[in-house]
Amino acid sequence: MNFRPTKFYLLLFYVLLLNCNVQKKQLTKDQFKLIPQNWFNGKTLLDRVKILSSDEYEGRETGSNGAKKAKDFIVSELRNLAVLPLAPNYIQPFSFKKSNTSYRGENILSIIKGSIYPEKYIVLSAHYDHEGIKNGEIYNGADDNASGISALITFANFLKKNPPKHSVIFAAFDAEELGLIGSKYFVDNTIIPLNSIKLNLNMDMIGRSDTSELYIIGTNHYKQLQSVIPEKSLGLQIISDEHDGIGKGINWTNSSDHASFHSKGIPFLYFGVEDHKDYHQPTDDYEGIQPIFYQNSVYTAISIFKKLDGMQL
Numbered sequence: 001m002n003f004r005p006t007k008f009y010l011l012l013f014y015v016l017l018l019n020c021n022v023q024k025k026q027l028t029k030d031q032f033k034l035i036p037q038n039w040f041n042g043k044t045l046l047d048r049v050k051i052l053s054s055d056e057y058e059g060r061e062t063g064s065n066g067a068k069k070a071k072d073f074i075v076s077e078l079r080n081l082a083v084l085p086l087a088p089n090y091i092q093p094f095s096f097k098k099s100n101t102s103y104r105g106e107n108i109l110s111i112i113k114g115s116i117y118p119e120k121y122i123v124l125s126a127h128y129d130h131e132g133i134k135n136g137e138i139y140n141g142a143d144d145n146a147s148g149i150s151a152l153i154t155f156a157n158f159l160k161k162n163p164p165k166h167s168v169i170f171a172a173f174d175a176e177e178l179g180l181i182g183s184k185y186f187v188d189n190t191i192i193p194l195n196s197i198k199l200n201l202n203m204d205m206i207g208r209s210d211t212s213e214l215y216i217i218g219t220n221h222y223k224q225l226q227s228v229i230p231e232k233s234l235g236l237q238i239i240s241d242e243h244d245g246i247g248k249g250i251n252w253t254n255s256s257d258h259a260s261f262h263s264k265g266i267p268f269l270y271f272g273v274e275d276h277k278d279y280h281q282p283t284d285d286y287e288g289i290q291p292i293f294y295q296n297s298v299y300t301a302i303s304i305f306k307k308l309d310g311m312q313l
């Protein structure tokens with residue numbers, strides 16, 4: 001049957017559309033309730049972002065007092081969860097020069113051993129450094145990337161209660177903003193054999209999206225990972241056919257720490273959002289984080305991890 005938009009139909013269409021919008025809002029709230037209660041505490045997830053992106057942390061520039069505070073905070077969270085260190089005292093130190101400035105960076109590395117494949121590793125990663133203070137303004141980096149770090153700690157908490165089949169390394173990388181230096185150091189100076197790392201899941205900016213779009217990229221390079229990615233997840237649209245060399249968006253293959261794994265041929269999935277108005281601005285503050293979107297992102301990352309962990313990598 002051909003659809004002919006008479007005035008009546010147009011009116012009906014409009015009413016349905018309005019109704020649909022109302023329902024969409026309600027659904028988002030209801031869908032949020034679908035996150036299993038025992039997976040994680042949404043308030044704790046948000047509170048950690050609030051702490052790490054507060055002015056006290058001075059924008060967490062590599063080598064600064066603020067970065068040291070962030071490191072101490074992350075290590076104390078991991079200790080509280082009784083997640084074991086992979087490096088002595090959790091820290092893998094490194095030093096480097098950039099634009100005639102010498103830096104000392106510190107990756108924070110911890111591990112939960114796998115119950116079935118302990119010799120095969122999945123590296124969950126997020127960078128904790130950000131831009132610091134410029135012209136007297138603090139770049140708090142709430143989305144970039146306190147959101148990823150709090151998610152990483154949430155993962156650690158979840159996997160303590162739900163032991164993974166593969167061993168999982170939690171890598172909070174330093175010096176990402178200076179050129180992915182921490183993750184490059186990690187793959188060039190691995191504590192475990194590089195060929196035992198089967199996968200990297202990297203989270204960098206997962207806390208806000210006005211269009212409820214979460215990008216999960218990497219499948220253009222590693223097609224075997226496509227099967228674990230849903231089209232929708234709770235209230236989120238999942239986009240996986242852009243930003244990794246196909247589609248219209250710019251290529252993000254080398255834009256965050258997953259690039260260091262990719263350079264060694266290690267499959268990766270990167271979770272992130274489209275650049276927003278506060279991206280790399282002093283206005284990337286806690287207030288910009290969208291609690292429901294953020295919690296749905298973390299839920300999505302955990303559910304995808306579970307699928308991957310259930311496969312033989």
Ligand SMILES: [Zn+2]
Nearest residue numbers: 144145204205
């Ligand atoms: Zn970032």
